[in-house]
Amino acid sequence: MTHDPFAAALGLRRVAGLDPRPAPSSHPALAAKIAGEIRERGPMTFARFMALALYDPKGGYYTAEQARPGREGDFITAPEAHPIFGWSLARQVHQVWELLGCPDPFVLREHGAGAGALAQAILDGLARDGSGVLHGLRYQPVEVEPRRIEALAARLAAAGHGARLDLAGAADPAPLTGLILGNEVLDALPVHRVRGLADGGLEELFVVEAAGAAESVPAFEALAGPPSTPALAARLAGEGITLRPGQDAEICLALDAWVADRAAELGRGLLLLVDYGHPAPELYDGFKRPRGTLLAYRHHRALDEPFAAVGRQDLTAHVDVTAVQRAAEAAGLVTAGITTQAELLTSLGAGELFAALGGDPATAPEDYLTARSALMRMLDPAAMGKFRVMLMGRGLPPDCRLRALDFRLPRR
Numbered sequence: 001m002t003h004d005p006f007a008a009a010l011g012l013r014r015v016a017g018l019d020p021r022p023a024p025s026s027h028p029a030l031a032a033k034i035a036g037e038i039r040e041r042g043p044m045t046f047a048r049f050m051a052l053a054l055y056d057p058k059g060g061y062y063t064a065e066q067a068r069p070g071r072e073g074d075f076i077t078a079p080e081a082h083p084i085f086g087w088s089l090a091r092q093v094h095q096v097w098e099l100l101g102c103p104d105p106f107v108l109r110e111h112g113a114g115a116g117a118l119a120q121a122i123l124d125g126l127a128r129d130g131s132g133v134l135h136g137l138r139y140q141p142v143e144v145e146p147r148r149i150e151a152l153a154a155r156l157a158a159a160g161h162g163a164r165l166d167l168a169g170a171a172d173p174a175p176l177t178g179l180i181l182g183n184e185v186l187d188a189l190p191v192h193r194v195r196g197l198a199d200g201g202l203e204e205l206f207v208v209e210a211a212g213a214a215e216s217v218p219a220f221e222a223l224a225g226p227p228s229t230p231a232l233a234a235r236l237a238g239e240g241i242t243l244r245p246g247q248d249a250e251i252c253l254a255l256d257a258w259v260a261d262r263a264a265e266l267g268r269g270l271l272l273l274v275d276y277g278h279p280a281p282e283l284y285d286g287f288k289r290p291r292g293t294l295l296a297y298r299h300h301r302a303l304d305e306p307f308a309a310v311g312r313q314d315l316t317a318h319v320d321v322t323a324v325q326r327a328a329e330a331a332g333l334v335t336a337g338i339t340t341q342a343e344l345l346t347s348l349g350a351g352e353l354f355a356a357l358g359g360d361p362a363t364a365p366e367d368y369l370t371a372r373s374a375l376m377r378m379l380d381p382a383a384m385g386k387f388r389v390m391l392m393g394r395g396l397p398p399d400c401r402l403r404a405l406d407f408r409l410p411r412r
């Protein structure tokens with residue numbers, strides 16, 4: 001997801017108060033639940049707060065009736081911006097199928113599938129390229145919210161892809177042959193917040209009820225204290241990172257288990273993850289990111305207000321790409337490569353797909369312009385183009401070169 005990249009590139013930022021829409025109040029039952037847990041057990045880790053704010057079945061942001069990506073929502077993802085993203089990824093799906101010897105069935109499992117924008121675009125892309133993988137393809141969406149799956153199933157059926165949907169298979173624990181995909185899912189995994197100390201150690205920022213909060217709905221604030229687990233310092237030490245005194249950062253301990261689970265799902269094939277993130281030395285660069293990367297998203301604004309609108313705004317932190325790669329390798333996967341979204345899309349021929357769209361007499365001028373601005377945003381190194389793409393495989397031919405990693409500058 002991205003927020004006003006052009007303004008960001010110019011060094012401009014919105015000033016609080018200019019948005020005509022005030023922050024919605026927190027979900028009352030969810031805020032009460034969090035406050036109750038704090039009163040009972042003491043200060044809460046931010047990871048626990050974020051897990052409840054995003055995933056609580058009765059008030060979490062992702063379990064709300066309406067999904068919130070899209071122009072009317074809180075943020076826009078590449079697949080929601082234009083299907084050219086999925087049309088391009090379809091080519092990587094096809095190549096993995098070929099590299100595995102054209103298996104039938106071939107599973108495409110998508111974590112955080114949302115309402116199916118990426119699934120439809122990939123299936124459409126495979127169809128337009130005439131890929132043989134479609135015949136035996138089983139698309140298995142995984143979502144925290146069942147209502148997203150209902151919307152996704154309706155969408156694929158309307159697009160003529162209903163027969164490819166394999167809902168039961170998504171819960172099958174047997175290792176699959178195929179490709180596992182996740183676009184902008186890792187950034188939603190709960191993070192702990194930490195701050196560097198003068199002696200090179202860490203303190204943790206916990207969540208407590210805000211002092212003197214007068215409203216009937218509980219409000220929250222941060223409180224520093226000794227870390228809740230030595231795993232926080234161990235993660236940074238293992239990456240050779242020492243935070244500067246006063247530097248804020250986030251640590252996602254949950255990603256180890258998440259990646260290990262994906263590796264366990266993958267019998268033969270590729271795990272492909274796209275997200276905004278950085279290798280650890282960049283992510284924890286105290287000069288570039290002294291306040292960390294935790295952000296709230298509401299109405300396409302990126303806000304430094306993690307405790308506002310609890311359950312009614314997205315919360316995200318940039319992904320530690322080093323930690324993802326290490327977790328995948330510890331679980332037996334082989335890193336095929338780490339690249340950027342701009343390079344991935346270029347390698348997979350997004351430019352040609354766009355040219356073909358422009359050359360198609362059936363393309364309406366406004367659709368052409370929509371595609372053009374969406375593709376520019378997806379490729380822009382100051383916006384979505386810098387997102388990281390992590391490609392980790394198992395059982396692929398050792399000397400294979402994935403198409404997604406084929407980026408080369410045009411040379412005369």
Ligand SMILES: C[S@@+](CC[C@H](N)C(=O)[O-])C[C@H]1O[C@@H](n2cnc3c(N)ncnc32)[C@H](O)[C@@H]1O
Nearest residue numbers: 062077079111112113114142143144183184188
């Ligand atoms: C930012 S949206 C991205 C949706 C979609 N992948 C896209 O690119 O448009 C994150 C989605 O992942 C889902 N999600 C978040 N955490 C998840 C998890 N741990 N497992 C499965 N789905 C998750 C949310 O419900 C939401 O639909």
